[in-house]
Amino acid sequence: MQHQQQSIWRRLFSGRDKDNGPDGPSEPALKSQGLEQPGDTKGGIIRHLDGFELDRDSADGDFMHDADTLSKIDIQSMTTSQYDALIDSELERKWILNLSMHFRDKSKREKFFVTFRQHEHHWRRVTISLDYRDAPENSLEADLARTETQREKSAKIYEAIRESLAEIDFYSTVTNLKLETKEGRLHVHVVEDVNPVKEIISYPPVRMIQHMNCRRVRERELHFDSHMSGFVYKVRVHGQLLIKKEIPGPDTVDEFLYEINALNQLYPAKNVIQFYGIVVDDREENVTGLLISYAARGALIDVIYDNDHSLPWPTREKWARQIVGGLSEIHEAGFVQGDFTLSNIVIDENDDAKIIDINRRGCPIGWEPPEATPLIDSNQRISMYIGVKSDLYQLGMVLWALATQEDEPDAYGRPLKIDADVAVPAWYRRVVDICLSTNPRDRVQAIQLLSWFPDQEDGSQYGRPNGSSLSVNGDGNSRRNYLSPSLIPQIKTVHPPSDWAYIAAVANAE
Numbered sequence: 001m002q003h004q005q006q007s008i009w010r011r012l013f014s015g016r017d018k019d020n021g022p023d024g025p026s027e028p029a030l031k032s033q034g035l036e037q038p039g040d041t042k043g044g045i046i047r048h049l050d051g052f053e054l055d056r057d058s059a060d061g062d063f064m065h066d067a068d069t070l071s072k073i074d075i076q077s078m079t080t081s082q083y084d085a086l087i088d089s090e091l092e093r094k095w096i097l098n099l100s101m102h103f104r105d106k107s108k109r110e111k112f113f114v115t116f117r118q119h120e121h122h123w124r125r126v127t128i129s130l131d132y133r134d135a136p137e138n139s140l141e142a143d144l145a146r147t148e149t150q151r152e153k154s155a156k157i158y159e160a161i162r163e164s165l166a167e168i169d170f171y172s173t174v175t176n177l178k179l180e181t182k183e184g185r186l187h188v189h190v191v192e193d194v195n196p197v198k199e200i201i202s203y204p205p206v207r208m209i210q211h212m213n214c215r216r217v218r219e220r221e222l223h224f225d226s227h228m229s230g231f232v233y234k235v236r237v238h239g240q241l242l243i244k245k246e247i248p249g250p251d252t253v254d255e256f257l258y259e260i261n262a263l264n265q266l267y268p269a270k271n272v273i274q275f276y277g278i279v280v281d282d283r284e285e286n287v288t289g290l291l292i293s294y295a296a297r298g299a300l301i302d303v304i305y306d307n308d309h310s311l312p313w314p315t316r317e318k319w320a321r322q323i324v325g326g327l328s329e330i331h332e333a334g335f336v337q338g339d340f341t342l343s344n345i346v347i348d349e350n351d352d353a354k355i356i357d358i359n360r361r362g363c364p365i366g367w368e369p370p371e372a373t374p375l376i377d378s379n380q381r382i383s384m385y386i387g388v389k390s391d392l393y394q395l396g397m398v399l400w401a402l403a404t405q406e407d408e409p410d411a412y413g414r415p416l417k418i419d420a421d422v423a424v425p426a427w428y429r430r431v432v433d434i435c436l437s438t439n440p441r442d443r444v445q446a447i448q449l450l451s452w453f454p455d456q457e458d459g460s461q462y463g464r465p466n467g468s469s470l471s472v473n474g475d476g477n478s479r480r481n482y483l484s485p486s487l488i489p490q491i492k493t494v495h496p497p498s499d500w501a502y503i504a505a506v507a508n509a510e
């Protein structure tokens with residue numbers, strides 16, 4: 001593999017002038033950041049930066065903030081607030097933080113995974129490595145080590161290298177930028193990302209999905225709308241809003257193919273998100289992503305959080321039925337969801353719940369079934385244990401969250417129980433209890449659980465299966481006063497010990 005190294009020596013970004021208010025003097029917002037010749041290449045091949053040609057093959061007229069349209073002079077005449085707005089907008093549309101990782105050895109090093117939109121249809125996968133150990137004072141590294149959120153860190157990184165980006169020769173695979181301050185200057189070492197873990201994805205060839213006979217959309221037919229989370233984007237295809245999911249990394253190709261196969265076979269399931277097609281590169285050789293319907297109300301975790309305990313019971317009961325129905329569709333078709341959390345259920349514009357993210361990847365710590373906890377505690381690999389029964393346990397946690405309107409069931413102590421003062425029908429409690437059974441044998445199949453929900457047609461939301469229905473009025477308030485056992489749920493602090501959990505922090509999880 002060709003190994004190249006560019007070493008761009010830069011003045012350390014030295015901050016911006018204070019905003020002097022709307023009428024104040026508009027001082028140059030950025031100090032000059034002229035490039036200097038590298039003094040030491042450490043054996044790498046230096047590319048001549050002069051005469052570097054931007055790849056313009058797919059540049060589109062509507063791409064704002066292109067190097068051409070926003071000259072340095074424009075930037076230098078901006079006030080701080082204008083500049084901040086520009087950076088904010090570029091962090092949404094041009095420099096997208098997908099995720100970040102700490103190293104497993106817990107040393108103070110960090111790696112950021114970013115998608116840099118070089119031109120309208122030309123996206124670059126970039127990783128940025130930083131080592132905060134022995135960071136010089138007033139360096140970018142020292143600043144980042146003190147910075148709290150990943151987004152803020154990404155913003156600082158972006159600001160520090162923003163003007164160099166046009167001069168970097170990006171690899172078609174993944175480009176790693178190692179940022180290091182030495183002698184008061186920030187060095188940007190540019191290499192193809194092959195170390196220490198190979199980040200280059202072997203995109204599946206189109207023939208691997210030939211049997212599905214599904215719609216294929218070329219990358220250039222997609223129009224970026226916004227970043228959702230991780231490697232998930234909202235896009236427009238021929239005017240229609242859709243969600244595009246990309247393959248996050250080299251280790252997840254199998255999961256990605258699983259998800260496409262599941263979505264394709266489940267189509268047109270009632271309560272699983274609708275599959276639209278796959279994304280292929282412009283030469284139609286490889287599969288680079290998948291497309292699904294966009295659910296306008298977003299993830300259930302956010303809906304519960306935003307509504308702050310005010311979701312009416314009939315709506316929650318409807319979603320519960322749809323969620324159990326969706327899981328039953330998945331299981332009956334022979335698939336496993338694997339990460340059945342509130343983040344993987346979305347609510348669409350018709351107020352219907354749909355299941356997304358069917359890829360057996362495993363769940364975050366706190367969502368694992370109790371039989372997995374000792375394995376996690378002893379640092380064992382857990383992925384082999386993901387199955388229907390772990391899905392059913394997580395279903396119990398989701399239904400618990402719909403009952404309590406708490407968005408973080410994983411933060412509560414176990415055993416998880418619906419307190420007696422929570423106004424839900426008795427049959428619902430029973431369904432939740434069965435799902436949350438410690439013994440996996442007691443967790444019955446989703447299709448059976450579904451049959452315990454009252455019929456939708458009979459108008460009774462609070463029926464049966466055990467006869468003991470609870471009287472609840474339409475807005476979810478109980479007509480009886482229930483004695484509260486005043487069991488205040490315990491917050492459990494969980495540490496990510498094993499590969500069950502993602503080590504990575506998702507960019508906008510903060």
Ligand SMILES: Nc1ncnc2c1ncn2[C@@H]1O[C@H](COP(=O)(O)OP(=O)(O)OP(=O)(O)O)[C@@H](O)[C@H]1O
Pocket residue numbers: 228229230231232243245273292293294295296298299343344346356357506
């Ligand atoms: N069809 C959709 N409609 C609306 N929002 C969606 C849709 N699909 C995904 N999202 C949003 O994007 C988030 C991530 O999507 P998804 O769960 O499919 O990917 P993921 O691999 O879990 O990514 P991440 O690790 O970033 O959460 C979801 O939690 C949800 O907020």
Ligand SMILES: [Mg+2]
Pocket residue numbers: 339343344357
């Ligand atoms: Mg997800």
